[in-house]
Structures are given as C-alpha cells and as structure tokens.
Amino acid sequence: MKVDQNDLIIDDKVEKIFEDINLDEEIKVLKKNRFEKFFYFFKREGNNLREFMGKSPLISYSLKRILYAFITLYIAISIIFIMLSVVTTDSAYLSDVNLEKLNIEFGSEQYYRLLDNKKKLYGAYGSVFQQLFIYLRNITPFIPKEIIKDPKIVGTEVVGEKSTVWFYLGAFMNKATGGVPGTPVLDAFKKSIPTSFAVGSIAVVLSYLFGVPLGILAAKHKDKTTDSAINGTSLIITAIPALVLISLLYKMSIYVFGANGTYEGSNFETKIWPVIGVMLLIMPFIVVNTRRYVVDEMTSDYTKFAISKGLSSRYVFYVHIFRNASIRLVKTLPEVFIITLFGSSILVERHWSIDGMSKFILNGVSNKDTYVVLGYIYISAAAGVFSSLLGDLFLAIMDPRIKLTK
Incomplete structure (x- = not known):
C-alpha cells in the first residue's frame, strides 16, 4: 500500500495542533493553580493582618490615622x-x-x-501633571531619587555631583529666599528648625506652667472677680491682632526696657522677649481651655456624687477633677507645640530677626519660590499629623474610658 506523502504531512500538522492544544491546557491549569496559590496566600496573610490589628488596637488606629492623613496631605499638596x-x-x-x-x-x-x-534640575519639566508626579515621588520616602548637589552652569548645561537621596523636598530657586539656588531645601530646614524649636519649646513649657494654674484659679472662682479678671484678660489678648500685639511688644522691649532689636548675639534680657511674645499668642488659649475643662469636670455628676458622700472638696478636686481635666490638657500639648513651631512663632522670628523657619515661608511666598513654600507646608502638615496622632494616643493611654476597639 502506497502512502501519500501529503497525507503524512497533514497527519503531522494535525498531531502538532493537538499537542499545542494539550500544551495550552496544561499551561492554563498551571496558571490557575498558581493563581489559586497566590489568592490563598493573600487571603491567609490578610486574615492574619486583620487578626493582628484586632489584637493591637493602638497600632491599627495609628496606621489608619496616618494613612488617611497623608492621603489628605497629598491631595492638598497637589x-x-x-x-x-x-x-x-x-x-x-x-x-x-x-x-x-x-x-x-x-x-x-x-x-x-x-x-x-x-527645569530638569528642579524637576519641573513636562506638563503640569508630569511635574506633579515627579514632586510627589520626590516627597515620598523609601523611593531613591538622584539629584545634583551644588549645581554649576557650564555654557547651557547644569553640572554637579550626583547623589542618591530617599527624601527630597526640592531646591531653592531664588537667593532672596534664604538659600543658595539649586541647593536642597531640606538642608536649609535642618539648620533652622533647631532655632525655632529652642524658642518655641521654651515658650510652650512656660505657657503651660503659668497658663494651667491661672485656668484652675479662674475655674475655682467661677463667676467671681478673679475669674472675670483672668478670663477677661485672656480674651482681650486674643482679640488683639497678632501683628499689632507683637509689634507693640517689640517696640516696648527696645524703647522701655532697653533690649536689643535682634536675637542673635544678644544677652538674656533680649532673648526672653521673643519667648514672651510667643507666650502671649498661645497662653490665652491654654488658660481658657484649662478653665473650661476644669469647669466641665466640676459640674459633672460624679463630682456631685463624690461631694454628697462626704469627701472633702480638696480631695475631690485634686484626685478626680484635676486628674480628668489634665488628661484633656495633655492631649493638646503636641498640637500646641507644632502650631507654635510653624505658626505662632512666624511674627516673633520676623521682628527679632531670628534665624528660624519663618523666613522661608515669608520669603518663599514673596519671591514665588515654589519648592520652599511646598516644603514648608509639607513639613508643617506632616508634623501636625503626627502631633494630632500623638495627642490621641496620649488620651487613649491615660484615660481608661477611651477604647480604640469596636
């Protein structure tokens, strides 16, 4: 029997087609099994993560707060x-x-x-949305970025030493802002933050040391002359515009008390005035809040019940009222400090020529130095996020009535 060569070729092709079909089926089965393994792995790890978060409410709450806060921050920055x-x-x-x-x-x-x-040096090339993507990538930690340090212009080229960094806020664009053009904004911030921190932290500590006792005194003499004097003075100071208040204090320190007009290189008699200026901006807030918290606790049902049982007013006040009120005061401490560092101290640093953070936001806005302004906003907002979280955690740890579980 003679076999046709064409039939053999067709049979080989058909056999190869079936082999390919079987091979495709095997590949599909392998892919399906691999997908099922990955799905099972992520499902198992997801259940483990939920179980861990359920057992660790503080960590779960903290991570959620940070995540939501930074999503909001990135939208605002954009x-x-x-x-x-x-x-x-x-x-x-x-x-x-x-x-x-x-x-x-x-x-x-x-x-x-x-x-x-x-523009490439500043990451400002391409469309606006491309520039935005580059900037968001730069301010996101854990992603390596290559930058040029100490850039120099040779002809039309920008040359310099290349360096890899993990966090980059951009570079100075204008010398009038307070830095060398092309140098990283973060490096300048690192030099100025300690100065603002020194003035701000001293002012915050003194504000609480004087403000809390005054608030307690006003609450204990509620609706009396002492209360009216303390509360009224706080409200009057708050009502005066901050610029007017600090300007008057600055001129009074020079013309009445003979202090120097600049902070750097001065003696204690001069350096105390900027601290007093910051205190005048934040201490009325502390006095009013302390009074409100103490009055709330004094008029609560458990206080009335404790006094009706025959406990002394002194014992009830210091063991129950002040302890519960102080918990709410501790919660405000981190937020007040950050507000002081990046907000209240701006006018004070400007008048006394303090080499702090305020010069960057003021000069950055006036000179349209984009990355200095954005860097200041990012650092202050990020610090505010963690200060708010820290205050909440203080409250949850110190107050047994607060539960972070369902």
Whole structure:
C-alpha cells in the first residue's frame, strides 16, 4: 500500500495542533493553580493582618490615622502645587543666572536649552501633571531619587555631583529666599528648625506652667472677680491682632526696657522677649481651655456624687477633677507645640530677626519660590499629623474610658 506523502504531512500538522492544544491546557491549569496559590496566600496573610490589628488596637488606629492623613496631605499638596505652577514664570527658574555674563540672548536657542536644563534640575519639566508626579515621588520616602548637589552652569548645561537621596523636598530657586539656588531645601530646614524649636519649646513649657494654674484659679472662682479678671484678660489678648500685639511688644522691649532689636548675639534680657511674645499668642488659649475643662469636670455628676458622700472638696478636686481635666490638657500639648513651631512663632522670628523657619515661608511666598513654600507646608502638615496622632494616643493611654476597639 502506497502512502501519500501529503497525507503524512497533514497527519503531522494535525498531531502538532493537538499537542499545542494539550500544551495550552496544561499551561492554563498551571496558571490557575498558581493563581489559586497566590489568592490563598493573600487571603491567609490578610486574615492574619486583620487578626493582628484586632489584637493591637493602638497600632491599627495609628496606621489608619496616618494613612488617611497623608492621603489628605497629598491631595492638598497637589492642589497647591498646580496653583503655584500656574503663577511661576520661566524667569523664576533663571533668577540666579546672569545671561549677559554667559553671553546668552533672551529668546535664543541657547536660552531655551539652558531653561530646559534648569527645569530638569528642579524637576519641573513636562506638563503640569508630569511635574506633579515627579514632586510627589520626590516627597515620598523609601523611593531613591538622584539629584545634583551644588549645581554649576557650564555654557547651557547644569553640572554637579550626583547623589542618591530617599527624601527630597526640592531646591531653592531664588537667593532672596534664604538659600543658595539649586541647593536642597531640606538642608536649609535642618539648620533652622533647631532655632525655632529652642524658642518655641521654651515658650510652650512656660505657657503651660503659668497658663494651667491661672485656668484652675479662674475655674475655682467661677463667676467671681478673679475669674472675670483672668478670663477677661485672656480674651482681650486674643482679640488683639497678632501683628499689632507683637509689634507693640517689640517696640516696648527696645524703647522701655532697653533690649536689643535682634536675637542673635544678644544677652538674656533680649532673648526672653521673643519667648514672651510667643507666650502671649498661645497662653490665652491654654488658660481658657484649662478653665473650661476644669469647669466641665466640676459640674459633672460624679463630682456631685463624690461631694454628697462626704469627701472633702480638696480631695475631690485634686484626685478626680484635676486628674480628668489634665488628661484633656495633655492631649493638646503636641498640637500646641507644632502650631507654635510653624505658626505662632512666624511674627516673633520676623521682628527679632531670628534665624528660624519663618523666613522661608515669608520669603518663599514673596519671591514665588515654589519648592520652599511646598516644603514648608509639607513639613508643617506632616508634623501636625503626627502631633494630632500623638495627642490621641496620649488620651487613649491615660484615660481608661477611651477604647480604640469596636
């Protein structure tokens, strides 16, 4: 029997097709098994994570607060970044460049090549949304970023030592802001934060040392002359605009008490006045809150019940009332400190020429230095997130009535 060669070729092709079909089926089975393994792994780890979080309510609460807060922060940073990008002109990126010295004409090909290289240095190339993505990536930790340290202009090129960093707030664009153009904003912040911290922390501690006793005194003499004097004075100080209050204090310290006008290199008689200035801005808040918390506890049912049982007023006040009120005061301590460091101290540092953080936000806004303003907002907001969380955890730890479980 003669076998047709064409039939053999067809049979081989059919057999190969069936082999391919079987191979595809085997691949599908392997992929399905692999998917089921991954699904089972993630399901198991997810259950373990939920079980761990259920057993550790403090950690669970903290992580959720941080996650939600930073999502909100990134949205706010994105909106501010887009707004600043719209008003930032090309000249802002070349504010430190002497075009005449480089022999570059405005609007020439060399000019635009230099402008593009400067924008790349700042991560401001591409569309607004590309720039936003680059900036959000830079401020996100745990992602390595390559930057140029101490950049120099050679012709139309920007050269310098390349370095890898994990967290990058951008670079200075204008010398008038308080830093060398092209240098990292974070490096300048690191030098100025300790100064603001020193003035702010002393002011916060003294504000609580004087404000809490005054608030307690006002609460114990509620609706009497002492209460009216303390509470009224606090409200009057609060009602005066901060700029007017600090300006009056600054002039009084110089013309009445003979203090110096600058903080650096001065003696104690001068350095105490900025601290007093910060205290005037935050201590009325502490006095009013202390009075309110103590009055709330004094008028509560458990206080009335304790007094009706024959316990002394002194015992009830210091063992029950003040202890419960102090828990709520401790909660406000981290937030007050951050507000002082990045908010209340701005006017004080400006008047006494203190080399703190305030110069960056003031000069950054006036000189349209985008990354300085964004960096200040990011650092202050991130510090506010952790201070608020810390206050909540203090409250949960100190007050047995607060439970973070369901």
